[in-house]
Amino acid sequence: xxxxxxxxxxxxxxxxxxxxxxxxxxxxxxxxxxxxxxxxxxxxxxxxxxxxxxxxxxxxxxxxxxxxxxxxxxxxxxxxxxxxxxxxxxxxxxxxxxxxxxxxxxxxxxxxxxxxxxxxxxxxxxxxxxxxxxxxxxxxxxxxxxxxxxxxxxxxxxxxxxxxxxxxxxxxxxxxxxxxxxxxxxxxxxxxxxxxxxxxxxxxxxxxxxxxxxxxxxxxxxxxxxxxxxxxxxxxxxxxxxxxxxxxxxxxxxxxxxxxxxxxxxxxxxxxxxxxxxxxxxxxxxxxxxxxxxxxxxxxxxxxxxxxxxxxxxxxxxxxxxxxxxxxxxxxxxxxxxxxxxxxxxxxxxxxxxxxxxxxxxxxxxxx
Numbered sequence: 001x002x003x004x005x006x007x008x009x010x011x012x013x014x015x016x017x018x019x020x021x022x023x024x025x026x027x028x029x030x031x032x033x034x035x036x037x038x039x040x041x042x043x044x045x046x047x048x049x050x051x052x053x054x055x056x057x058x059x060x061x062x063x064x065x066x067x068x069x070x071x072x073x074x075x076x077x078x079x080x081x082x083x084x085x086x087x088x089x090x091x092x093x094x095x096x097x098x099x100x101x102x103x104x105x106x107x108x109x110x111x112x113x114x115x116x117x118x119x120x121x122x123x124x125x126x127x128x129x130x131x132x133x134x135x136x137x138x139x140x141x142x143x144x145x146x147x148x149x150x151x152x153x154x155x156x157x158x159x160x161x162x163x164x165x166x167x168x169x170x171x172x173x174x175x176x177x178x179x180x181x182x183x184x185x186x187x188x189x190x191x192x193x194x195x196x197x198x199x200x201x202x203x204x205x206x207x208x209x210x211x212x213x214x215x216x217x218x219x220x221x222x223x224x225x226x227x228x229x230x231x232x233x234x235x236x237x238x239x240x241x242x243x244x245x246x247x248x249x250x251x252x253x254x255x256x257x258x259x260x261x262x263x264x265x266x267x268x269x270x271x272x273x274x275x276x277x278x279x280x281x282x283x284x285x286x287x288x289x290x291x292x293x294x295x296x297x298x299x300x301x302x303x304x305x306x307x308x309x310x311x312x313x314x315x316x317x318x319x320x321x322x323x324x325x326x327x328x329x330x331x332x333x334x335x336x337x338x339x340x341x342x343x344x345x346x347x348x349x350x351x352x353x354x355x356x357x358x359x360x361x362x363x364x365x366x367x368x
Contacts, residue, residue, distance in 0.1 A: 021036055
């Protein structure tokens, strides 16, 4: 796949966006708490959190759309904290289709190049290249209202990639597209921005999307970044219970347990033996957490700890089945491949894989 105007000179490692103790307040209410991050070019930097966690607020600060309450923003070594969005050389794509309704698709894509004074001959080549990548060439003469929702969002993405930006912010850009188009564009996005030298920041509320994009992920909750690092690493090892909750959909299953010797006790009837790291923990109370995909409706050699729970809600989505069930007062979820004959209100047996359990100390920190 062709690359749009990859930069030469400085290596990608030098392209960075640094947040130094930034915060945001609106009418005395803190929307982004004291945050320090360094984001680099060369991969996706993902902001992952539920709606209202502060992702959009943080992107607006980075893009210069909102003012800082405190701190600094350094873009490629330059302090841009007091610069407007127009002076930061950035691109921004929202989840809603933001295009100029009176302009053709061609002119929408070309608009940042025209503002920058790029020569007409170069504009044509760059627009056609971007349109080709996003399958928009047949629609260049149309107006946005003549396009489907997916085509409109492709136009917004084309406008972002055609510009040689220092930073690109993608705020849940696929959220309002149908499933098939989301899958297609999600696969394309890393290639579309590869080699361009821009710091790419992508906000999403879907853990699966973060895993597919890879790169680095910042987990956000209540306006706070609770963990930041390589995406696969923080998925496998969340540093605390808050991080584990952010990086799980459906919600991670949680219950208090007691560790006694080489045994973990969830209830008197649910206990299992442990070894290695868990066995070495000090005896006492802990919080156990396990993701729904490690709780199965059938027993296997790995899924060996039996849980009997009252089924509350069942869902069938494509090739997966989920069951929400009550486990001694705790609401748990099983997510498994295939179709399973759950009966709402009835007791069903589920089986967890103890090797995928997280254990958190009373202060919420991961200990095993």
